[in-house]
Amino acid sequence: MKLTTAQALVRWLAAQRTELLDGTRVPLFPGVFAIFGHGNVLGLGSALAEYRDNLPVWRGHTEQGMALAAVGYAKARHRRQVGVVTSSIGPGALNMVTAAGVAHANRLPLLLLPGDTFAGRAPDPVLQQVEHFGDATTTVNDAFRAVSRYFDRITRPEQLQATLPQVARVLTDAADTGPVTIALPQDVQAEIYDFPESLFEPRLHRVPRARPDTGEVADAVRALADARRPLLVLGGGVRYSGAASVALDFARTHAVPVVETTAGRALVPHTEPLFAGPLGITGSASGNALAAEADVVLAVGTRLQDFTTASWTVFPSDVRLVTVNVARFDAVKHGATAVVGDALCVLQELDAALPGGPIGEPDWAARAALERASWDAHIDRLRAPGTGLPSYAQVVGVVNELSESGDYVLTSSGGLPGELVGGWRAAGEVPIDVEYGFSCMGYELAGAWGAAMAWETGLVTTLLGDGSYLMLNSELFSAAFAGHPFVAVVCDNGGYAVIARLQEGNGAAAFNNMYPDCRTEHDTPPKVDIAAHAESLGCAVFRADGLDSLRAAYVQARAAAVADRVPAVVVLRTHPSSWTEAGAWWEVGVPPHLAGRAEYAEGKARQVRYAR
Numbered sequence: 001m002k003l004t005t006a007q008a009l010v011r012w013l014a015a016q017r018t019e020l021l022d023g024t025r026v027p028l029f030p031g032v033f034a035i036f037g038h039g040n041v042l043g044l045g046s047a048l049a050e051y052r053d054n055l056p057v058w059r060g061h062t063e064q065g066m067a068l069a070a071v072g073y074a075k076a077r078h079r080r081q082v083g084v085v086t087s088s089i090g091p092g093a094l095n096m097v098t099a100a101g102v103a104h105a106n107r108l109p110l111l112l113l114p115g116d117t118f119a120g121r122a123p124d125p126v127l128q129q130v131e132h133f134g135d136a137t138t139t140v141n142d143a144f145r146a147v148s149r150y151f152d153r154i155t156r157p158e159q160l161q162a163t164l165p166q167v168a169r170v171l172t173d174a175a176d177t178g179p180v181t182i183a184l185p186q187d188v189q190a191e192i193y194d195f196p197e198s199l200f201e202p203r204l205h206r207v208p209r210a211r212p213d214t215g216e217v218a219d220a221v222r223a224l225a226d227a228r229r230p231l232l233v234l235g236g237g238v239r240y241s242g243a244a245s246v247a248l249d250f251a252r253t254h255a256v257p258v259v260e261t262t263a264g265r266a267l268v269p270h271t272e273p274l275f276a277g278p279l280g281i282t283g284s285a286s287g288n289a290l291a292a293e294a295d296v297v298l299a300v301g302t303r304l305q306d307f308t309t310a311s312w313t314v315f316p317s318d319v320r321l322v323t324v325n326v327a328r329f330d331a332v333k334h335g336a337t338a339v340v341g342d343a344l345c346v347l348q349e350l351d352a353a354l355p356g357g358p359i360g361e362p363d364w365a366a367r368a369a370l371e372r373a374s375w376d377a378h379i380d381r382l383r384a385p386g387t388g389l390p391s392y393a394q395v396v397g398v399v400n401e402l403s404e405s406g407d408y409v410l411t412s413s414g415g416l417p418g419e420l421v422g423g424w425r426a427a428g429e430v431p432i433d434v435e436y437g438f439s440c441m442g443y444e445l446a447g448a449w450g451a452a453m454a455w456e457t458g459l460v461t462t463l464l465g466d467g468s469y470l471m472l473n474s475e476l477f478s479a480a481f482a483g484h485p486f487v488a489v490v491c492d493n494g495g496y497a498v499i500a501r502l503q504e505g506n507g508a509a510a511f512n513n514m515y516p517d518c519r520t521e522h523d524t525p526p527k528v529d530i531a532a533h534a535e536s537l538g539c540a541v542f543r544a545d546g547l548d549s550l551r552a553a554y555v556q557a558r559a560a561a562v563a564d565r566v567p568a569v570v571v572l573r574t575h576p577s578s579w580t581e582a583g584a585w586w587e588v589g590v591p592p593h594l595a596g597r598a599e600y601a602e603g604k605a606r607q608v609r610y611a612r
Contacts, residue, residue, distance in 0.1 A: 254357070
């Protein structure tokens, strides 16, 4: 059939299907986020208008915000559905590079369709074109290569036939998934080609469950059978595999204490006796205490990044590491005994191959509940009412207390990830999205918009600071206009407080983070009225000035979000220097003249260089 390149691409997008974890079949691409401009408005824009009944299009207000919303959507759908984002050429396209970085770091599928300069080059240099003096084939879209798992530039219509199967492969491959960028020169979008009808037949894409090699399973079983103090670490791969209950059954059968990573948070009910707490810098003293004594660590579905491992000081130097990961790239890190495969399949095979009953020392499993009870008491003290401004721990406590079954909680940057990871008490497999792979400021609101579109069993609540709010807030209006409700709790502590903490905690001068330490020509600098601003963006707004008023405001916000189908924003001042500490070390470059250099040297001396 004769179609333009853009029509063919859109028709193909609308024909692709996928299966959710429960087997339900849904569109692989449930919708498109779009800002039209020079480079995509007539080609791709016209094609999307033609197919709008089969492929919904949502209008955003920043390209980065739309792409972050698409990332949040994919996370909430357990990587089974993929958001699509299109932009104009030049600045519109480059605005999406940050979101591509978020998706790449977090192993999340995302399809980006930036407009590109003319393949024919007749009008060069065209509006918004950046010319490269030594390479005429380079455009700004080549910036996406560093943050894409698959990149292509369509310079002939018939190239779609070769590249579209690869697009679907990457987006639905658990081991290889991430952002896909297809650059679309605007003249090529409008070219007509006689495409085969078979290209547009409905196609079902299943995320494959890779089964492990029998030899790798045998190696892992030998390591686990010899363990005296085994520890099970659950990461985001357990969530995406739908393996939480299988992992918990494995732990109960073999009496293995369990800890969670940031991406694996809230997979285990808080009341589970084997749950020792979250692991790492933003985790818990309880989880870290068990990690410090473990001799064999079974890490499932995690790449063990520095926040999880406290820059590789949370485990003893002689730890034996067994990693289960669908991506061999991640499984072989740090000298681990690697088992490559889907988390659910591997855990089932490990369970079948291990001798029945507990492994490890008789009293080891009981340590989980003992250590976590101490951590829980610590969190209770932090959450207790007091004088002065509320702390982050108290805010998280209120949201935790008033959340309902099926709700979805989200945060990304600053100090709130540590509070949410370290202090949240999950009732079960209630999803938490703590985007701490890239720690992207602004994801908290844009990602919440995407999550609100995707999440169907409860209400989305996002927690953020004033810094993130000011960095990227325009998608509040996008969500309000589109009718996608969620609750945003904005904690205003007067600056970039968590970076000030890092700065001053290592002996550096307070500088350029909190507003009193920033340069201004004013004797009395202006302040932002976040509540008034959010209200101007179409949100329902509620102010709070303490814990009691926060409880009332959060309850009212939940009701207003659902009733009015808009974001409901709760704004309150919070303490600028009150934090939940897990007692772990994080490596940052500390100059020799700063006081933190001594702690840096001590931490470097404790780092595990290579597991066995």
